[in-house]
Amino acid sequence: MLDDFEMVAGVEVHTELWTKTKIFCGCTTEFGGEQNTHVCPVCLGLPGVLPVLNRQVVEYAIKTGLALNSEIAEFSKFDRKNYYYPDLPKNFQTSQYDLPICIGGHVEIEVDGVKKKVGITRAHMEEDAGKLVHSGATISTSDTSFVDYNRTGVPLLEIVSEPDLRSIDETVAYLEKLVQILEYIEVSDCKMEQGSVRFDINVSLRPIGSDKLGTRTETKNLNSFSSVRRCLEYEIERQAEVLREGGKVSQETRTWDEAKGITLSLRSKEEAHDYRYFPEPDLVPMLIDREWVERVRQTLPELPDARRLRLMGLGLSDYDAGVIINSKALAEFFDAALAQFNDAKTLVNWVTGDFLGTLKAKGLPVQLSPVNPEGLAELLNLVAKGTINGKIAKSVLEEMFATGKGAAQIVQDKGLVQISDEGAIAAIVTQVIEANPQSVADFKAGKERAIGFLVGQVMKASKGKANPGLVNKLLQEQLAQL
Amino acid sequence: MKISKEQVEHVAMLARLELTEAEQEIYTEQLNSILDYAALLDKLDTQGVEPMAHALPLKNVFRDDVVQPSISQARALANAPDAEEGFFKVPKIV
Structure with a gap:
């Protein structure tokens, strides 16, 4: 850890919800499958289609909110988040902007025996994007890319934490706890290796003692706890070097290169976030009555x-x-x-x-x-x-x-029933005492440890089946009489 | 509210539209006249009126979580400008 700076981190966790079908259409959410075979006009964003919300998605979102101590909104709606990227066939992502389904909340973590509540800002429903395969080694060295839209429209819940995390250990503890809760309440299969849970890490540094927030970077799409740990180790050291040399950290999105163990700048400044959110006209709002919330609460394990x-x-x-x-x-x-x-x-x-x-x-x-x-x-x-x-x-x-x-x-x-017959054990004890005069003499001379050897011999003679308590008792008795 | 030419340029960039200088002028003017017209609504007294999230008086329209058939890969790719081995093929991204 650094001794001149304190880290401040917050995390966005994207978890794929465990439904059978996509969020706005009946295509299967099954992982894998030949490319572009789990698609339909709705998730491909063809003109003239109408999305219809999967009830189970709302139910899982409510369940997660309850498990994270969130308030469940009475009124919630979807919005369009507009940006151009080929993994998004509609050129917008259907997401939630100002009226998310879960508001506030917290998760309790424990690091080195110290308990801490990590705040949850919000959790909202949205659709997952497709998968890109690049022709070259990386996105920027590729002349073309290939798109598979099977994952497009798989329901996601994005859970946003407050910037409450002050160390790498706290960050990992929070993520582990969150995933554990998601696993317990069975809203996600939590298969990290299949990308069912992905983390975006926002982190900044500030001089120790300062209460002003520094400029943060966001590193996207980490999919294991160990990547989060390594990424943070790299990123805070990188930022510290910039700051120590009197430079400024630029606010930007970065990507984690797992093989090289470094973060890289992903987007240029001119493409600064400007998503022009507006209410999704193809989906009507949700009014979530309290009875529904209570019914879901009953299903919490x-x-x-x-x-x-x-x-x-x-x-x-x-x-x-x-x-x-x-x-x-x-x-x-x-x-x-x-x-x-x-x-x-x-x-x-x-x-x-x-x-x-x-x-x-x-x-x-x-x-x-x-x-x-x-x-x-x-x-x-x-x-x-x-x-x-x-x-x-x-x-x-x-x-x-x-x-x-x-x-x-x-x-x-195997005839392993324990021998608890005193007569039978006493007979073995007698034999063992007669066969081991040296150990008996040692014991008599005050070497307490010699009895251990004699117990072992009795157990061996009984093929391990003698009741050890009785062996001890009978051995002590017979030795005392000598 | 007035829209500047710079804003039109910015929005065009976000929408991946290439506008000529003359087009920027025209759109700035047209967008402003649309906004002026919509500004008539500012004269209404909206005190006590809830912000509207949707034009229809509907809520909670859901479907059950039941799998429906998808379309074939060939149909999915039928209108793609370029495709290869079952994938949509797209030009350089960044």
Whole structure:
């Protein structure tokens, strides 16, 4: 970080909404597809067509607004944002200007143990643009470009933050939290690698102690948290150098070159933003009654923060609760297992330990785990009832991952039931004591550690199946009698 | 409100229109006379009148989120000035 300047950043997040069809026509929103096959006269902007708003888009926008603590506008409308760019067949983007659907709001983040509310300015609905493929390596070295309009008209929600972010860590924490919320409320598939969520970063610097805003640059279309981090590291250093040399940062749009790790100026000054917004005459306004908003509110799931608090209330540490809620899939796995095995602390140790460890080793997401929540609960119940001991349980879990069989089945097939018969264990203990006179003598001479070796020998002789508590107790008893 | 020749030049640039000096003069004059005519509305008392967002007395016109057939790639490209391998082909952008 810099020691002479403070960074001030705000972010615009574009998220594709998870509808089946585009915002103003019935074309599919499915990703991929041969170029220019998910198009129709409406999304191609042919003359004489009439767009009709997809109700589900409004519903998802309301749902997002509620999750971000926004006010949902009672009256909202669409506007035309006019600019010429070949990825936009109509020469304007249908967007929202002065009456967006979501107003205000905030997201709470935590960086190094410090909590902070990041303000949301607004969120508005708009249509996505098409995809450009350039003939050369970059846009400026290309003589021609190729356009695929499949993505044109896919619904977007643009979520604009206040310039509240003061460090790279805060910026990334905000974006991670926002995407996590979008994932939880299922308004977007959040597939970053497919461009379902894109970030525009506005950043400026000011001397430490100053409360005046510096001139900002906007870097567009970042699509991963690591790109945001690298881009900010580069851009604030670039701006700092300009300022240290007494220069002025020019207010401009920049692009991020992922391969080179640098930002580049994108548009010249003469093309300064002048979008000449005006109300979209082809779409009628929306009056969003409060009943609708309440109905949508009922569909909101438990959000990440609330979930974390609930898990901590069950005795989980802040850290463990954070690991569980980090992905919705894992949080749901945990809750489903908890429904059948109600010792949350034991459960979290298994989930964050052997369970996630094995998934990671196999490179599988939670959704594709061969062990389901009921299966894990069944295993842990066997341990709780004393049918098997913890060490055996680990090998049973491995077997469950490998074969997909149930825990009880594996225990039965392999004869792994724990030996809790005192007589049987006592007999093994007697044998082990007789076979290891040196360790017994060491123990008698005060070497406490020698008992560990003897416990190990008993467990080995029982093929790991002896109840460890009983082994300890009986060993102590017999040694005391010697 | 008067529109200057510079404003006409600027708007023409934004609209990618190449205007001759003479055309700029004509359009400046014509646009101003249109604005003068519309300025008649300034004489109306609009106190207590809500700003209008749409000319029709309609609201909340929605469609269900149900997929409809798209058109074929060949039809999509039928009117394109230039196309290649299923893409619209456009000249140098920047």
